[in-house]
Amino acid sequence: MKITIVGTGYVGLVTGTCFAEMGHTVLCVDNDESKIKMLKNLEMPIYEVGLQELVAKNVAEKRLSFTTSIQEGTEFAEAIFIAVGTPPGYRGQANLSYVEQVGRQVAESMTDYRLLVEKSTVPVNTGEQLKRTIAKYLREDIPFDVASNPEFLKEGTALEDAFKPDRIVVGVESERAGTLLRKIYQPLIDKSGCKFLQMNIASAELTKHASNSFLATKISFINAVARVCELAGADVEQVAHGMGLDLRIGPQFLRAGVGYGGSCFPKDVDAFVHLADQLGYNFQLLKEVQHINKTQREFMMQKIQHELWVVQGKKIAVLGLAFKPGTDDIREAPSLYFIPQLMEAGAKLRLWDPIAQENFNREHPGLKYYDTPLACAEGADLVLILTDWPEVKELDLAKLKETMRCPVIIDGRNTFNPQTVKELGFTYESVGRP
Ligand SMILES: NC(=O)c1ccc[n+]([C@@H]2O[C@H](COP(=O)([O-])OP(=O)(O)OC[C@H]3O[C@@H](n4cnc5c(N)ncnc54)[C@H](O)[C@@H]3O)[C@@H](O)[C@H]2O)c1
Structure with missing residues (x-):
């Protein structure tokens, strides 16, 4: 045809x-x-x-x-x-x-x-x-x-x-x-x-917005659980594993992190909330999903500020600019939230991403990009992980420590085992883990 x-x-x-x-x-x-x-x-x-x-x-x-x-x-x-x-x-x-x-x-x-x-x-x-x-x-x-x-x-x-x-x-x-x-x-x-x-057409249209909003809800739910885990001394990875094996729940979209991004979830949840409002339904649940997503990023930013005390003049290596691995898409990526704020606070930024650098450079020209995560982390006071690319997961942590000025990792994707990283002498902050 x-x-x-x-x-x-x-x-x-x-x-x-x-x-x-x-x-x-x-x-x-x-x-x-x-x-x-x-x-x-x-x-x-x-x-x-x-x-x-x-x-x-x-x-x-x-x-x-x-x-x-x-x-x-x-x-x-x-x-x-x-x-x-x-x-x-x-x-x-x-x-x-x-x-x-x-x-x-x-x-x-x-x-x-x-x-x-x-x-x-x-x-x-x-x-x-x-x-x-x-x-x-x-x-x-x-x-x-x-x-x-x-x-x-x-x-x-x-x-x-x-x-x-x-x-x-x-x-x-x-x-x-x-x-x-x-x-x-x-x-x-x-x-x-x-x-x-x-x-019918309306049901098909609604199936898409309802599906994306539900997936975003799962992400915000686990991010809220991660906040409780931090307060209670529990480990969100273990909690999510325990939840996900329940066939009624499933393991997908139960990974705590810096919140959802990308070209679909943020805009589709916003559009669904807006549409429901217009139709006369106050979709309070989804408004909370949006709120949790926003505060998740703010919470990570506070962790960075807490670790550095003064951000001005600090070298921060950002690993990952795409909103998730496997794509060059940076639309609504967490990097677009963190990098401008860190720039404004006077940080010296060093950036790495295997394929999204060109797209990011178009939005924020003049920043420094590096070919490998290790090169990016050279002399850094802090490494910020925003995308769990395989190159990040497979980082030689001993070499990373050697190349950094201060061994501090803020991990927005729960990439490493906290125990292992700590034993290597890093200060390590991730999401929802003791
Ligand atoms: N990206 C995803 O993962 C994904 C997944 C499912 C659904 N969607 C939905 O699919 C739609 C497209 O998303 P995308 O990510 O492919 O967008 P995109 O921005 O990558 O592509 C849209 C394309 O449409 C072209 N275009 C715009 N106006 C045009 C016109 N008048 N005539 C011809 N071409 C025109 C643009 O030049 C662009 O190449 C969106 O509604 C999105 O929400 C996206």
Whole structure:
């Protein structure tokens, strides 16, 4: 089948490549000319393990191509997936201007039936608004459908998630749309055995926001437990292990740390709270989830200040800038909270990340970056761990101690065994552990 994907970011490019690998012929559209130029040269605008090879393979086999022309994309296929960004708006609500723009442009280019599929994460009832927009901008009375097909992939394991989804959720309101989406996904269903859930559009939209908000709730819950652990002399890692083995709870998203970040959880929780408020429901639980996440970072900052006493002039080595390992994405990463504050306090910052340095440098030019964690820690008064990259987990701690000026580690990811680190002579502060 032919498929058009609009937006070639983390979701659009991975989804398009996955569809192509399944045997469909995919045209990816993006209005960022530099991205399309890179993709045509088989250079990846984002980092995702295995993506470059798979893009190159499908381009060579003529199942994947790229364009900046939305008109070409509209003419190309009956099904058009919208995978553009939905960043946070000024009061936490989702900014839907990119989705609306695509809806308008597709409507103006349409000459035959089209199915517009919301792949982007959008608030419930966006489908209704999209339908109204398309109807308004259509030049003549052409039939069309809108559907919701939220994406659940995770950066860092995006390809794996795309090929082996836990479930495929689609929201439709016509048989034609349901049949088309089922046909598109049939090869993936056959191969992965995953469930295909068909529901109405509002339910599909809400499934995405509810899922992300629930996962964020799990993270804030364990971070709150970590605070109690510190007060009570308990170990949150052991508590989480004990909880996670209960099949009703599960071990995922029960890792205490500096709080959730990334391009999805913060904005999706904000958008869900905002949407619930608008609908007339005060989602107090999620407001507390947001509050715990914010204070978790503040609490870590207090630990840094406590250790250093005076931050001014101290060399701080920050290990990890991406919001999690396996990605170059720094959107809402903890590093964006800590680094500006430490800069303001007069710290001399030394930064390391294996792949996110370029993205970070774009936001904060002029900082010093190093090639390895050890080089970064040279002469440091304190090491701050923000991303548990394998290179950090595998650090030679004896060498680290030797290279630092003062052996102090503030570990926002509970990377090391506190006992081992202490025995080596470090002052070590992590999250929720005695
Ligand atoms: N990143 C994730 O892990 C993830 C996971 C699940 C869902 N989502 C959701 O998917 C959506 C996309 O996220 P992302 O991380 O891929 O975003 P992204 O910012 O990486 O990519 C969005 C792309 O859309 C392009 N774009 C914007 N307006 C356009 C237009 N009018 N025409 C053509 N292209 C346009 C941008 O140039 C950009 O390349 C968001 O709603 C996000 O919440 C993201």
